[in-house]
Amino acid sequence: MVVNDNIVELRHITKRFPGVLALDDVSFEVRRGEIHALVGENGAGKSTLIKIITGAHLPTAGEWIFNNQKMNECSPAISKAAGISVIYQEMNLMPHLTVLENIYFGKEAKHGVFLDKKRMFVDCIQRIEELGVPLNPNALVCNLSIAEQQVVEIIKAISEDSKFLIMDEPTAPLTGTETENLFAIVDKLRNKGVSILYISHRLDEVFKISDRVTVLRDGRYVITMNTVDTTRQLLIKYMVGREIGQDYPKRETPIGQPVLEVMGYTNSMLKDCSLTLHKGEILGLAGLVGAGRTELARAIFGADSITRGTLRLNGDTVNIRSPKDAISFGIGLITEDRKSEGLLLNKGIDFNIVYANLRNISKAGFVSKKKEISITQSNFETMNIKAYSYSQLAKTLSGGNQQKVVLAKWLATHCDVLIFDEPTRGIDVGAKREIYQLMCDLVLEGKSILMISSEMPELIGMSDRILVMRNGAIKGTLIREQVTQESILELATE
Amino acid sequence: MNVRVQNVSKYKKMSKYGIYIVLFALIGFFSIVADGFFSSTNFFNILRQVAVYGISAVGMTMVIITGGIDISVGSMMGAAAVGCASLMVAGLNPILAIFLVLTLGLFVGLFNGFFVYEVGIPPMIATLATMSILRGSAYIISGGLPVYGFPSSFKFLGQGYLGPVPIPVIIMGICFILGYMILEMTSFGRYIYGIGSNREASRLSGVNVRKVMYSVYGICGMLAALGGIVLLSRVNSGQPKAGETYEMDIITAVVLGGVSTTGGEGKITHVIAGLLVMGVLLNGMILMNIPDYYQRVVKGAVLLPAISYDMTSQKSIARDA
Numbered sequence: 001m002v003v004n005d006n007i008v009e010l011r012h013i014t015k016r017f018p019g020v021l022a023l024d025d026v027s028f029e030v031r032r033g034e035i036h037a038l039v040g041e042n043g044a045g046k047s048t049l050i051k052i053i054t055g056a057h058l059p060t061a062g063e064w065i066f067n068n069q070k071m072n073e074c075s076p077a078i079s080k081a082a083g084i085s086v087i088y089q090e091m092n093l094m095p096h097l098t099v100l101e102n103i104y105f106g107k108e109a110k111h112g113v114f115l116d117k118k119r120m121f122v123d124c125i126q127r128i129e130e131l132g133v134p135l136n137p138n139a140l141v142c143n144l145s146i147a148e149q150q151v152v153e154i155i156k157a158i159s160e161d162s163k164f165l166i167m168d169e170p171t172a173p174l175t176g177t178e179t180e181n182l183f184a185i186v187d188k189l190r191n192k193g194v195s196i197l198y199i200s201h202r203l204d205e206v207f208k209i210s211d212r213v214t215v216l217r218d219g220r221y222v223i224t225m226n227t228v229d230t231t232r233q234l235l236i237k238y239m240v241g242r243e244i245g246q247d248y249p250k251r252e253t254p255i256g257q258p259v260l261e262v263m264g265y266t267n268s269m270l271k272d273c274s275l276t277l278h279k280g281e282i283l284g285l286a287g288l289v290g291a292g293r294t295e296l297a298r299a300i301f302g303a304d305s306i307t308r309g310t311l312r313l314n315g316d317t318v319n320i321r322s323p324k325d326a327i328s329f330g331i332g333l334i335t336e337d338r339k340s341e342g343l344l345l346n347k348g349i350d351f352n353i354v355y356a357n358l359r360n361i362s363k364a365g366f367v368s369k370k371k372e373i374s375i376t377q378s379n380f381e382t383m384n385i386k387a388y389s390y391s392q393l394a395k396t397l398s399g400g401n402q403q404k405v406v407l408a409k410w411l412a413t414h415c416d417v418l419i420f421d422e423p424t425r426g427i428d429v430g431a432k433r434e435i436y437q438l439m440c441d442l443v444l445e446g447k448s449i450l451m452i453s454s455e456m457p458e459l460i461g462m463s464d465r466i467l468v469m470r471n472g473a474i475k476g477t478l479i480r481e482q483v484t485q486e487s488i489l490e491l492a493t494e
Numbered sequence: 495m496n497v498r499v500q501n502v503s504k505y506k507k508m509s510k511y512g513i514y515i516v517l518f519a520l521i522g523f524f525s526i527v528a529d530g531f532f533s534s535t536n537f538f539n540i541l542r543q544v545a546v547y548g549i550s551a552v553g554m555t556m557v558i559i560t561g562g563i564d565i566s567v568g569s570m571m572g573a574a575a576v577g578c579a580s581l582m583v584a585g586l587n588p589i590l591a592i593f594l595v596l597t598l599g600l601f602v603g604l605f606n607g608f609f610v611y612e613v614g615i616p617p618m619i620a621t622l623a624t625m626s627i628l629r630g631s632a633y634i635i636s637g638g639l640p641v642y643g644f645p646s647s648f649k650f651l652g653q654g655y656l657g658p659v660p661i662p663v664i665i666m667g668i669c670f671i672l673g674y675m676i677l678e679m680t681s682f683g684r685y686i687y688g689i690g691s692n693r694e695a696s697r698l699s700g701v702n703v704r705k706v707m708y709s710v711y712g713i714c715g716m717l718a719a720l721g722g723i724v725l726l727s728r729v730n731s732g733q734p735k736a737g738e739t740y741e742m743d744i745i746t747a748v749v750l751g752g753v754s755t756t757g758g759e760g761k762i763t764h765v766i767a768g769l770l771v772m773g774v775l776l777n778g779m780i781l782m783n784i785p786d787y788y789q790r791v792v793k794g795a796v797l798l799p800a801i802s803y804d805m806t807s808q809k810s811i812a813r814d815a
Binding site: 301303322323324326327328333335340341342343344345346347351355356358359362365366367409 | 679680681682684685687688691692694695696697698699700701702758759
């Protein structure tokens with residue numbers, strides 16, 4: 001096989017949706033056996049490009065070639081048959097079937113009309129061993145970790161003789177070690193001659209595993225580079241179209257009186273958690289996945305109940321039993337999972353923005369249209385949401401813009417204490433920076449922020465103090481000046 | 495602000511008014527082929543025929559927008575009719591009887607709300623049980639026989655007129671106006687849509703989901719009872735089988751009106767159109783002397799393409815968006 005031969009060639013691909021040009025004359029190629037990273041801000045057109053390659057969308061103009069074959073009339077079935085597979089963030093496995101049944105679903109080995117279980121089992125074991133992962137073919141998928149499920153997806157894809165694998169943010173739900181394991185697998189796939197289009201917001205990963213990297217911006221092709229010839233700074237510059245000096249905005253906010261005092265919060269997930277949040281402070285909450293950070297946030301917000309503990313707000317003991325109570329006391333929670341807990345996906349941006357604030361803009365139960373429009377307008381502009389109208393449905397927005405809508409909703413409530421749970425998960429560098437700036441502006445206004453994040457540089461860069469949680473308990477406090485990733489990890493791990 | 499000029503696709507506009515197109519096409523068709531169809535008397539006739547369905551459809555619309563369903567409304571009508579009739583026969587003042595029956599409807603709705611919200615039974619199953627309980631109760635109260643012999647003043651509700659307009663039509667109109675105001679103009683209405691769209695996000699936005707769910711089922715039960723009372727007044731006797739299978743026609747009208755059974759979407763103004771499509775279709779066929787059995791076939795045959803059209807145009811919007 002010729003090394004420089006291209007598996008995918010995109011030529012002048014344009015995709016136009018009503019009112020939006022999602023892709024504008026994009027051309028680049030992926031070589032055989034390379035790991036090709038695709039980066040760009042949210043809304044840059046990466047998802048649309050995937051949908052074109054997988055046949056979910058037809059391009060408005062342009063053509064593309066896969067494995068020397070023109071793909072003008074592509075459909076999901078054609079794309080799959082040609083050997084293209086996608087590993088999404090969300091798994092598409094059947095949870096109540098076993099690993100083996102999932103892998104061979106739709107292409108079972110048979111003896112006449114009966115299943116040839118033995119052959120499938122042997123074949124399955126062989127594939128699992130090839131990748132060097134411990135996985136039981138007879139385990140139920142619902143009992144597997146997300147990382148293991150991902151491996152099942154990958155085996156499923158290569159068992160279909162995929163020549164081209166698209167991985168869309170595969171490491172987003174994974175822990176550090178799991179990510180390392182995934183990279184080892186990806187490396188093995190490359191050695192087997194599988195080409196990979198790797199999409200990630202985590203630039204470190206791009207540098208770690210990719211051979212070449214392509215940047216998209218606002219639906220346009222910007223550049224393709226050999227990964228070794230570029231730097232993080234340069235890549236960010238291409239992605240946002242402007243130079244980003246430092247990652248986190250500077251601020252000199254005076255820390256004031258205690259605003260929120262949580263004492264002895266205990267429930268099935270939490271053990272005697274106490275914390276104090278001051279006026280104008282950003283308090284970071286660090287810990288590994290499952291350490292109880294989200295659970296603590298939900299307990300403070302009244303979304304989960306507690307068996308013991310008290311909460312003082314500006315010195316007064318208050319009883320918060322539901323999110324409604326919390327909001328009436330001026331506490332807001334920006335949840336980790338914006339799609340299932342933050343947004344009304346089939347409602348418009350305007351509907352979402354005022355949703356938590358209806359009480360304040362209604363008289364005798366009737367919503368004031370005038371106030372609704374003015375709140376929508378001002379927050380739409382503050383958050384710099386990119387959409388073609390206020391009533392555009394939330395589900396049609398990119399991830400970063402969806403997050404901005406969620407933030408706009410909470411800004412509209414004028415809460416004094418805001419809990420941000422993974423506020424920048426799955427969104428691009430530019431939008432991240434806007435969110436950091438917003439958080440700084442908020443504390444400057446005298447609000448207080450409790451911030452949960454799994455990205456340590458972000459947590460260290462933003463927080464005044466960091467609390468570290470482990471097994472549902474708070475294990476220590478670190479002051480900004482003395483905090484390092486190592487000191488956090490020391491407290492966070494056993 | 496990065497607002498790119500949006501030219502709303504024709505499809506989107508079409509689907510928005512799709513049900514009205516069907517309605518006017520049917521009116522046009524019957525005006526040509528059915529004698530006596532196109533007259534003001536007949537139009538009020540149609541309205542009066544759909545009034546009982548329409549009153550209940552307002553509550554049903556709210557329930558379906560929250561992502562639920564209430565199939566007990568037909569039985570609620572039967573129980574309300576028999577209950578109201580028995581109370582009046584027992585000598586109770588009609589106004590008091592009506593009040594009691596409406597309260598009963600409210601409580602039956604809250605009962606549904608309890609099992610749907612607190613216990614978490616799927617709405618279809620919870621209200622299926624209520625449906626059976628209510629229908630059985632109607633037969634028990636009446637002993638299986640029609641209940642009649644109540645004050646003639648009560649007739650006004652179902653048979654009276656205000657000018658040329660039948661009273662049931664006025665009651666339906668008031669229900670639709672109130673329903674419109676609740677759904678389109680109040681925060682409570684927003685919560686109904688919001689809960690149907692994403693219940694957990696609603697709770698985390700400070701919505702008292704319990705209150706909204708109870709209220710919606712309560713309203714639905716009460717309006718079904720009101721429908722039953724109007725029906726009773728129209729036929730002038732309390733039939734234990736009154737309102738049988740009405741739930742299906744009511745749900746059909748609501749769904750024809752584009753209210754999504756998965757929740758969160760739908761306009762009550764379109765439900766009026768959905769209701770009228772049903773009414774016009776039935777009335778037109780009666781005027782054309784089409785036998786009842788054929789009417790049922792035609793009803794189903796018109797519903798499927800109408801809903802299919804709506805679904806496909808919605809899908810194409812989803813694809814384009």
